[in-house]
Amino acid sequence: MKANYIKDLNEWVKEFSFYAPVKVRFSETDMYGHLNNTTNFAYFEYARIEYFKHIGLMSDWLNPKGETIPVVADLQCDYVRQVFFDEELKIYVKVQSVGNSSIDIHYVAKNAQDDICFTGRGTIVQISRKTGKGVPWKEEEKNLFTSMG
Numbered sequence: 001m002k003a004n005y006i007k008d009l010n011e012w013v014k015e016f017s018f019y020a021p022v023k024v025r026f027s028e029t030d031m032y033g034h035l036n037n038t039t040n041f042a043y044f045e046y047a048r049i050e051y052f053k054h055i056g057l058m059s060d061w062l063n064p065k066g067e068t069i070p071v072v073a074d075l076q077c078d079y080v081r082q083v084f085f086d087e088e089l090k091i092y093v094k095v096q097s098v099g100n101s102s103i104d105i106h107y108v109a110k111n112a113q114d115d116i117c118f119t120g121r122g123t124i125v126q127i128s129r130k131t132g133k134g135v136p137w138k139e140e141e142k143n144l145f146t147s148m149g
Helices: 009-014 039-055 058-062 139-147
Strands: 018-023 068-079 088-098 102-110 116-128
Touching: 009 102, 018 039, 039 058, 039 068, 039 088, 039 102, 039 116, 039 139, 058 068, 088 139
Parallel strands: none
Antiparallel strands: 018 088, 068 116, 088 102, 102 116
C-alpha cells in the first residue's frame, strides 16, 4: 500500500474505533459487478456524517439559524482490493489532526473478512454561512474530535 498519509499501516488501523456499516447495492456497481470507483466517496460522506452525529456536531450544523457549516476541502481514496455487489463493509472514520478551522479525517473500509478494501483521507473546513470564510473550532469541538481518537 502506497498511501502517503499512512506511516505504519498496522498502527494506523488500530487507531480507528467508530465505523458505519454499509452494504453494496446493485446500483453502486459497474457492468462487471465491482463497486463503482466514485461510490467510495459517497461511503466516506455517509460515515463522516454518522461520525459527526455520534459526537454531537450535526445538530448545530443542520440548524438553519446556525452560523457555521462543514465543507469538504479535499478528498482522496486509495483502492486496495476489489469490492462487489452485496458485500457488507465497515467504513471506519477518525480525526487524524485538528487545525484552526479544519480537520484532517482518515477512513478505512473493511469487508466481512476484516480485509482492507480501500483507505482515504480528506480535509473538512468549518466555514461561516454568511462569509464563506473559515471559522475556528471552539475548544469544546476540539475536545469532541480528540475524545474519539
